[in-house]
Amino acid sequence: MPSCQPPSVLSDDALDWQVLLHAGNATAADRARYQRWCQLSPAHAEAAAEAEALWRDLGHTPSAQARPAPPRLRRRLSAIAASLVLCMAGYAGWQQVPFWQADYHTAVGQRQSLTLADGSRVTLNSASALSVVFSEHERKVTLEAGEALFETVADPRPFVVQAAGAPVTGNAAVFSVRRQPGGDQVLLAEGQAQVAGQALQPAPDAATRTAWQRGKLIFNGKPLGQVLAELERYQHGRIVIPDHQLAALEVSGVFDLDDPHALLRTLEQRYGLKVTYLPFLAVVY
Template sequence: MTEPYAMPAAQPLSDLSDDALDWQVLLHSGNASAADHARYQRWCALSPAHAEAAREAEALWLDIGHTPTAQVVAAPHARRKRHWAAGLAASLALLVAGYTGWQQAPIWLADYHTGLGQRQAVTLADGSRVLLNSGSALTVAFTDRERRVVINAGEALFETASDPRPFVVDSAGEAVRGTGATFSVRRDGRVVLAQGEATVGERSVPVSPDASAQTAWQRGKLIFNGKPLGQVLAELERYQQGRILLSDTKLAALEVSGVFDLDEPQALLRTLEQRYGLQVTYLPWLAVVH
């Protein structure tokens, strides 16, 4: 999606609808910057047709939780809008599915990998044990001088075997050394040391007081204690297909506590509905919490 520098020629309404959908996906992704919001306002002002497409897409986003039984019989013009909105919702689901598939690409090229919702235990050539979390991938590159593994995606828990060669975990270009230690490393840079000694670069990593909770996924559990809902949903998204979005960003700060079963990720969403008065609308490859 690009922002034109001059007033474009008239675009078909379907193209404008697709562009408006792209904007909603970006603006509600949690990664939109102030510059993105400014660009969106300029896009809306390009023409009355742009403004109308934006209003329709925004209305769909706000209305996405409404069920068919809650809707009254509409006038012909309203029915046409609803037909367009249904197509837009389907396009949103396809975009999310495509994005999710693209994200998984690095996984299949690694030495070891797990699908979403899967965990796998691996014993390396030196005797070290590795447990891969959901949607994770690991590449092994042992040499005579060091034992190096690369986290291509996701997260892994390491129980390193005794060996004169250093044990190095490369995560997004950052080296974690933990010979004779038990620790987990995530692709996003998080390191949780359960026992032993580990370093990130030249910095020593302290043993995590809540290591048991942070690595509860190895026991098939997720544990949250006053965590913001936005973080909880981002974590849950790692264990199931598709995306989980918040329709109201104000809900992201809602504090959530509990112990949840990873083998039933949908149960966490049901608990959120029951315990916190939230609602979840399910679309193909997409769940919207509101």
């Protein structure tokens, strides 16, 4: 069945699909919808093939390393980035709900250290929120969003951290809790802590994994895709890497969180990467 849409509209739609599918949060349903879209007509299939080729050209070929993103794709990404400004503004407002209700919170890229009434210290990571409720029987804090490092003091009352999953308890211990889509990530550095009654073992690389409290990100042979996903937590906007092979590139180094953009510049220089910067969007290839 021929398409009734002009080729330019189909091309734009096809590029929209590529951005969605490679932005890092596409679902199986999204991919199924894309396949159905491709099968609507031969013109749809042709536009999809062209968009996929343009996207691959951002990093799969040696010649792509020596030149900027194709002008057509760059123009389309610019338009998408402009719409992202509005979308992210709305999303940020919705995301701020737990922050408004929390006792303590940090903005994107900000860290904050505080001392609780019992003398325990808490360091909040980027875009994090914490509520505190102490009683005569329990010291309870709720991690509403983000990540926090807890340095708890000895006290007859248990120190309980509630996030998305099972509560974490730790007395005279140093541990971090991070809320993330796949479930809470709990890391014990010193002392004793439990999750759902199960004792945690101290992580041998705890100092490296909690280096963010000192304003550093440390990576030792981590895939570039994971490094960029971690960096994304400390700045506004998205970082997209369309080349899956490039995303597996192992990266090592110590980077300064107080200048997250320097991390991308360092990666460009050290690993020969190219980055196209747009409002609220960076494409690495």
